[in-house]
Amino acid sequence: MANFIVNGGRPLSGTIRPSGNKNAVLPMICASLLTDAPVRLTNVPDITDVHKLVAYFQSLGSDVDYDTTAQTLALHHKGDIDAKAIENLPLGIRSAILLLAPVLIRHGRLKFDVDAKGCALGIREIDPHINFLQAFGCETLPAQGIDMVLKSRPAAHSIWAEYASVTATETFLMIASVAEGTSVLTNAASEPHVQSLCHMLVQMGAQIDGIGTSRLTVTGAQRLEGAEMRVPDDHHEVATFLALGGVTGGRVTVETDILSEMPLILDQFAKLGLRFSQDAGSVTVTDWTREVTPPLTQQMTAKIEAAPWPYFPADLLPQAIGVSVGCTGDVLFWNKVYEGALGWSGELAKLGVRAHLSDPHRLLVFGGSKLKPAEVEAPYIIRVVVGLLIAAIQIEGTSKILKAEPVRRAHPNFIENLKALGADAHWEDD
Numbered sequence: 001m002a003n004f005i006v007n008g009g010r011p012l013s014g015t016i017r018p019s020g021n022k023n024a025v026l027p028m029i030c031a032s033l034l035t036d037a038p039v040r041l042t043n044v045p046d047i048t049d050v051h052k053l054v055a056y057f058q059s060l061g062s063d064v065d066y067d068t069t070a071q072t073l074a075l076h077h078k079g080d081i082d083a084k085a086i087e088n089l090p091l092g093i094r095s096a097i098l099l100l101a102p103v104l105i106r107h108g109r110l111k112f113d114v115d116a117k118g119c120a121l122g123i124r125e126i127d128p129h130i131n132f133l134q135a136f137g138c139e140t141l142p143a144q145g146i147d148m149v150l151k152s153r154p155a156a157h158s159i160w161a162e163y164a165s166v167t168a169t170e171t172f173l174m175i176a177s178v179a180e181g182t183s184v185l186t187n188a189a190s191e192p193h194v195q196s197l198c199h200m201l202v203q204m205g206a207q208i209d210g211i212g213t214s215r216l217t218v219t220g221a222q223r224l225e226g227a228e229m230r231v232p233d234d235h236h237e238v239a240t241f242l243a244l245g246g247v248t249g250g251r252v253t254v255e256t257d258i259l260s261e262m263p264l265i266l267d268q269f270a271k272l273g274l275r276f277s278q279d280a281g282s283v284t285v286t287d288w289t290r291e292v293t294p295p296l297t298q299q300m301t302a303k304i305e306a307a308p309w310p311y312f313p314a315d316l317l318p319q320a321i322g323v324s325v326g327c328t329g330d331v332l333f334w335n336k337v338y339e340g341a342l343g344w345s346g347e348l349a350k351l352g353v354r355a356h357l358s359d360p361h362r363l364l365v366f367g368g369s370k371l372k373p374a375e376v377e378a379p380y381i382i383r384v385v386v387g388l389l390i391a392a393i394q395i396e397g398t399s400k401i402l403k404a405e406p407v408r409r410a411h412p413n414f415i416e417n418l419k420a421l422g423a424d425a426h427w428e429d430d
């Protein structure tokens with residue numbers, strides 16, 4: 001596991017383009033298995049999760065052309081796929097769960113003991129996925145692990161989900177897109193990455209109404225066609241570069257076409273004293289006052305709460321916490337999604353941060369901490385590596401973030417990009 005070394009206190013400045021969104025490209029890659037026609041994706045990030053899915057498809061005998069320089073990925077799953085290889089789902093990535101629907105649709109059977117754990121944010125449930133698949137006619141056979149079969153074309157089904165799950169909504173979308181008839185999912189997730197999968201499935205021949213809302217109506221196609229899609233820019237990475245620029249007292253411009261999805265995200269970072277200017281295709285962080293905007297309701301503490309879209313994303317909470325440690329006021333962070341996403345906050349104390357973990361979902365960061373460089377250890381959570389870096393890079397002196405490797409799952413060339421903006425940072429191999 002590699003570590004990050006960062007020499008903090010140097011302003012980051014310049015212009016940068018974000019990479020494609022990991023959580024958008026992964027379901028798109030999995031959905032390519034729904035067709036025997038070619039699929040071509042552009043703006044594909046060079047990240048380890050993509051490499052794992054690509055290796056899986058290569059093992060199935062698919063034609064795969066992944067050009068990391070051009071950021072393109074061409075996939076063509078022609079005839080039969082290798083029945084032995086199909087059960088070797090990629091390990092350690094949450095998106096392995098997104099292979100269940102397409103493999104069952106394509107192959108009719110899947111036996112798995114899925115390690116679809118992804119980031120260590122708490123328990124990563126598989127129940128909604130299995131329940132949705134069963135509702136569409138997949139049977140579960142008694143077995144060690146899970147053994148599912150799909151004997152004929154799925155029949156449309158309507159579901160009211162217990163909660164708005166991103167990947168379970170994507171499972172629904174994939175199976176409903178080939179089902180006979182019209183299916184409805186109520187309490188659907190609506191994140192930008194869920195929307196991009198909808199647009200891809202529409203291009204492939206499904207009819208989808210309600211894209212971007214919590215109710216999706218899908219009419220399936222007998223046969224799905226190929227697709228050519230651009231992976232949307234990563235709104236998490238846009239916010240990350242802005243935060244890094246701001247906390248170092250620099251001026252970073254991010255050029256992107258995803259600004260329409262970012263008003264709430266920028267508002268919440270502005271609550272932490274970051275100031276932005278925007279034009280049609282870019283956003284610039286211009287200043288950091290360090291002042292927390294106090295609520296007008298005097299009994300309240302300033303707070304940032306994360307929940308399913310269109311709330312502030314849970315995957316941006318660590319980055320916001322990283323900014324807040326240098327603020328003069330108190331901020332309450334509330335993760336309404338995951339029960340295990342804040343346990344790492346003890347590491348902040350090593351950097352001199354005063355904070356109180358109120359319960360598994362809420363962290364109160366006190367203003368005015370006397371920060372100092374330190375060695376901290378990241379959990380297996382991509383965005384926490386980034387959050388710890390945002391905290392460390394604002395502190396003069398050398399800090400080390402142990403086990404920083406998970407960042408490679410979502411942010412290509414992360415250190416190279418930081419260096420190009422003027423950071424003094426490098427990888428250290430253990």
Ligand SMILES: CC(=O)N[C@H]1[C@@H](OP(=O)(O)OP(=O)(O)OC[C@H]2O[C@@H](n3ccc(=O)[nH]c3=O)[C@H](O)[C@@H]2O)O[C@H](CO)[C@@H](O)[C@@H]1O
Pocket residue numbers: 023026094095123124125163164165166167168189308313314315336337338
């Ligand atoms: C590959 C991928 O796309 N991963 C993303 C996806 O994971 P993933 O699809 O696994 O996340 P879910 O949306 O299912 O939510 C994660 C967990 O939070 C809990 N939960 C969620 C919503 C809710 O209203 N109530 C509730 O209790 C459940 O325990 C659930 O298992 O969405 C997460 C939430 O945006 C992101 O952090 C992950 O980066």
Ligand SMILES: C=C(OP(=O)(O)O)C(=O)O
Pocket residue numbers: 022023093094095117118119120121315382383410
């Ligand atoms: C939690 C994340 O990813 P995953 O669900 O793939 O583990 C993330 O992208 O921050």
